[in-house]
Amino acid sequence: MVKTVLKTEGLTKHYGGIQALVDADFEVKEGEHVAIVGDNGAGKSTFVRQITGVEQRTAGRIWFDGNEVTFAGPLDAREAGMECVFQNLALADDLDVPANLFLGREKILLNLGPFSILDRRGMRKATEDGLKATGVRIPRLDYAIRRMSGGQRQGVAIARSATFASKMIIMDEPTAALGVQETAQVENIIRTLKARGIALVLISHNLRQVFDLVDRIVVFRRGHIVANLRKDETDGNDIVAYITGVKTQNVAAALM
Amino acid sequence: MAELAINPGRAAAPQRRRNWPMELNALLGLVAIALIFEIAGWMVRGDSFLFNWSRLSIMILQVSVIGIIAVGVTQVIITGGIDLSSGSIVGATAIIAMSFAQMGTRNGQDFTDAVFWNQGWVDLPVFMPIIVGLFLGLLAGLINGAVIAYTKIPPFIATLGMMVTARGVAKWWTEGQAVSNPTADFAAIGAGMMPVIIFAGIAILFQLVLTYTLYGRHTYAIGSNAAAARMAGINVERHLVTVYAIAGMLSAVAGLVAGSRALTAQAGMGVMYELDAIAMAVIGGVSLIGGRGSIIGTFIGMLIFGVIISGFTFLRVDAYYQEMIKGFIIVAAVVADIYRQKRRGIVD
Numbered sequence: 121m122v123k124t125v126l127k128t129e130g131l132t133k134h135y136g137g138i139q140a141l142v143d144a145d146f147e148v149k150e151g152e153h154v155a156i157v158g159d160n161g162a163g164k165s166t167f168v169r170q171i172t173g174v175e176q177r178t179a180g181r182i183w184f185d186g187n188e189v190t191f192a193g194p195l196d197a198r199e200a201g202m203e204c205v206f207q208n209l210a211l212a213d214d215l216d217v218p219a220n221l222f223l224g225r226e227k228i229l230l231n232l233g234p235f236s237i238l239d240r241r242g243m244r245k246a247t248e249d250g251l252k253a254t255g256v257r258i259p260r261l262d263y264a265i266r267r268m269s270g271g272q273r274q275g276v277a278i279a280r281s282a283t284f285a286s287k288m289i290i291m292d293e294p295t296a297a298l299g300v301q302e303t304a305q306v307e308n309i310i311r312t313l314k315a316r317g318i319a320l321v322l323i324s325h326n327l328r329q330v331f332d333l334v335d336r337i338v339v340f341r342r343g344h345i346v347a348n349l350r351k352d353e354t355d356g357n358d359i360v361a362y363i364t365g366v367k368t369q370n371v372a373a374a375l376m
Numbered sequence: 377m378a379e380l381a382i383n384p385g386r387a388a389a390p391q392r393r394r395n396w397p398m399e400l401n402a403l404l405g406l407v408a409i410a411l412i413f414e415i416a417g418w419m420v421r422g423d424s425f426l427f428n429w430s431r432l433s434i435m436i437l438q439v440s441v442i443g444i445i446a447v448g449v450t451q452v453i454i455t456g457g458i459d460l461s462s463g464s465i466v467g468a469t470a471i472i473a474m475s476f477a478q479m480g481t482r483n484g485q486d487f488t489d490a491v492f493w494n495q496g497w498v499d500l501p502v503f504m505p506i507i508v509g510l511f512l513g514l515l516a517g518l519i520n521g522a523v524i525a526y527t528k529i530p531p532f533i534a535t536l537g538m539m540v541t542a543r544g545v546a547k548w549w550t551e552g553q554a555v556s557n558p559t560a561d562f563a564a565i566g567a568g569m570m571p572v573i574i575f576a577g578i579a580i581l582f583q584l585v586l587t588y589t590l591y592g593r594h595t596y597a598i599g600s601n602a603a604a605a606r607m608a609g610i611n612v613e614r615h616l617v618t619v620y621a622i623a624g625m626l627s628a629v630a631g632l633v634a635g636s637r638a639l640t641a642q643a644g645m646g647v648m649y650e651l652d653a654i655a656m657a658v659i660g661g662v663s664l665i666g667g668r669g670s671i672i673g674t675f676i677g678m679l680i681f682g683v684i685i686s687g688f689t690f691l692r693v694d695a696y697y698q699e700m701i702k703g704f705i706i707v708a709a710v711v712a713d714i715y716r717q718k719r720r721g722i723v724d
């Protein structure tokens with residue numbers, strides 16, 4: 121019996137009168153890679169913001185790693201083993217790769233409170249290991265992030281999540297701003313996560329990418345989950361039909 | 377959000393440029409300026425500018441007090457902020473600390489002009505004025521930091537308020553009267569080469585702190601991308617309060633040294649020191665946008681400042697012209713900084 125990493129029941133978020141997310145029932149098994157697709161404004165990012173604790177949900181329940189949880193913020197989620205690669209990357213451009221990887225959770229040689237001495241060598245070593253494990257290739261670790269290409273930056277952001285995520289990673293359109301080669305690079309990194317057995321929730325507009333990378337596809341439309349399909353029981357046309365509302369598995373949503 | 381996203385168009389940059397530290401540019405500038413004065417010295421006065429030990433020691437003494445302030449200001453600027461209150465904190469701490477450092481006698485007679493003569497607080501041990509001064513600097517810095525971190529008003533405005541307020545406190549304390557006649561122990565703080573020694577100790581300490589401690593790492597992270605720092609779990613507000621508190625304390629140290637050295641403290645002490653300190657940092661490659669710079673850079677900026685001042689004096693250029701040229705150099709340094717950012721594609 122495969123364990124469930126993340127499960128939501130009736131997850132709902134209203135912004136004033138706007139129902140951005142309605143009754144979302146969602147599940148990710150251990151090591152499973154799941155894609156969330158849908159048109160702009162379908163509720164994908166809203167869904168991510170509720171489960172990572174960036175926002176507080178209006179209603180519904182969330183279980184993570186076997187326990188019912190209410191994350192007060194993304195830091196709580198992180199501590200529980202859920203990492204998120206945000207769309208804006210959240211890297212400090214002037215710092216080098218190890219500094220970014222360990223930002224906010226630096227290794228310490230000597231604890232002196234805020235003036236604790238950093239374990240620079242240890243962090244560098246761990247960064248090398250982390251990048252190797254994720255398959256991210258960065259020519260110079262001591263270069264500032266600012267001097268790196270889009271693919272390398274995204275690689276650092278993903279490596280950071282992969283190094284610390286014990287259970288699950290969420291990626292919100294990780295290749296939206298990347299060129300063809302860099303996209304391929306990031307997709308390879310995602311495949312290494314699969315090999316390492318880390319669960320993934322991937323938000324993407326790129327159906328080719330989705331079919332290449334994940335096991336299951338969940339379609340959002342106007343705040344509702346309208347389809348939940350194994351990759352081998354569907355195809356691109358089918359998914360587009362769900363995204364545009366031609367088809368639906370969710371009768372309640374269709375009636376609205 | 378979209379602006380923060382990665383830009384694949386910059387992919388070519390890493391191959392093109394090597395890691396060229398900004399401090400090296402400043403150092404080259406220092407050498408060039410020193411050589412210009414050396415050559416001009418031989419031409420105008422038929423004498424060497426650089427190879428004169430007493431001139432060099434006076435030069436570094438002149439800038440050391442402001443250099444102490446610049447060490448704190450550098451950290452503030454690295455977080456992306458600014459501190460305009462340093463000079464006023466120098467004035468306030470000098471005059472208040474000095475009034476706890478007065479002797480009870482002068483030329484063998486009772487010194488009844490002492491600020492606390494009636495209370496009998498004269499001939500106090502030297503740690504009293506030091507503690508009072510450092511506490512005042514700490515307090516001013518804490519207020520700066522708390523206002524900036526928790527009300528989100530721009531550091532420029534918050535520290536401008538402190539600049540005016542602290543100067544007001546300095547004038548109010550003795551109603552404009554100078555405070556003099558310090559004890560021998562207090563006078564020793566700024567005597568001889570002490571300002572240089574104190575500056576060197578503080579500069580080395582904070583260069584190490586910025587490079588090797590959590591505090592330094594987070595200071596750069598906040599200046600580089602405060603949102604990312606917050607998302608990484610860094611308590612940005614608390615950190616900013618610490619940075620401004622340290623800057624306030626260092627201004628107080630400068631006030632103690634300046635008052636001690638002058639043997640008298642006036643409410644007008646330290647006027648414009650904040651601008652000189654900021655200029656030293658910027659000339660030394662500390663970016664006003666935040667995220668980049670070092671104490672080593674500021675130290676080189678301080679030396680450039682010293683060379684220019686003593687160089688003009690050596691060439692007998694009038695003090696008025698010196699000020700005008702100083703203003704020009706400050707603007708030139710900021711323009712160079714903006715140009716540098718442009719080339720790196722940070723600002724448009």
